[in-house]
Amino acid sequence: MRLLIASTVTLAMVALGACKNPNANVAPAATSAATAPAPAPAASASEHLALDAAASRVGFTGAKVTGSHEGSFSGVTGAIDLDPARVEQSRVSVTVDTTTVTTDTERLTGHLKSPDFFDVARFPQATFVSTQIVPGGAQGATHTITGNLSLHGVTRAVTFPATVTVSPASVSATAEFSINRRDFGIVYAGMPDNLIRDEVAMHLRLVAPRGR
Numbered sequence: 001m002r003l004l005i006a007s008t009v010t011l012a013m014v015a016l017g018a019c020k021n022p023n024a025n026v027a028p029a030a031t032s033a034a035t036a037p038a039p040a041p042a043a044s045a046s047e048h049l050a051l052d053a054a055a056s057r058v059g060f061t062g063a064k065v066t067g068s069h070e071g072s073f074s075g076v077t078g079a080i081d082l083d084p085a086r087v088e089q090s091r092v093s094v095t096v097d098t099t100t101v102t103t104d105t106e107r108l109t110g111h112l113k114s115p116d117f118f119d120v121a122r123f124p125q126a127t128f129v130s131t132q133i134v135p136g137g138a139q140g141a142t143h144t145i146t147g148n149l150s151l152h153g154v155t156r157a158v159t160f161p162a163t164v165t166v167s168p169a170s171v172s173a174t175a176e177f178s179i180n181r182r183d184f185g186i187v188y189a190g191m192p193d194n195l196i197r198d199e200v201a202m203h204l205r206l207v208a209p210r211g212r
Contacts, residue, residue: 026201029177030159049208059203075100092130116188137161
């Protein structure tokens with residue numbers, strides 16, 4: 001009897017552990033209706049800097065009841081229109097080739113490209129264009145960025161904290177936040193005994209060299 005009870009308790013603890021959300025500690029982005037684009041910085045005060053595709057990264061963590069998977073996109077392009085004297089007057093634009101998605105399992109990579117998720121045949125690109133950058137942010141971030149994210153044919157404004165670093169050689173922005181995939185029409189639920197969580201953690205690193 002004691003062995004049976006112990007086994008039951010152990011199984012219950014394993015089940016509870018499996019239910020933990022690995023993205024629970026990632027701050028969610030505030031999401032709202034798309035906002036009007038910000039005016040471009042004055043040409044005399046700004047530098048138009050292309051993103052370094054090799055140094056930039058758009059990654060994500062998706063989770064099910066039983067675990068999580070890491071993924072990223074290799075096709076990341078875009079630019080930062082930098083006002084070095086007033087970073088808040090700068091603008092960021094990013095284009096992601098959704099067909100370049102890859103994950104830690106080949107089967108999942110194929111499934112994410114299907115109509116259940118990114119539907120890359122219909123929506124081969126996702127884009128982000130900033131509409132506002134303000135100083136300060138949660139968890140020690142240097143700035144808070146708002147912009148229009150277009151994903152899966154849906155455009156929504158998202159606001160998230162970011163750390164922006166400007167040096168003589170480059171400008172970079174890093175951020176980690178979560179979005180609700182259902183806000184962008186990605187509603188595939190998963191298997192009844194292994195449902196997919198709605199929150200997806202985004203991991204961003206954008207780097208643009210200066211002086212080229």
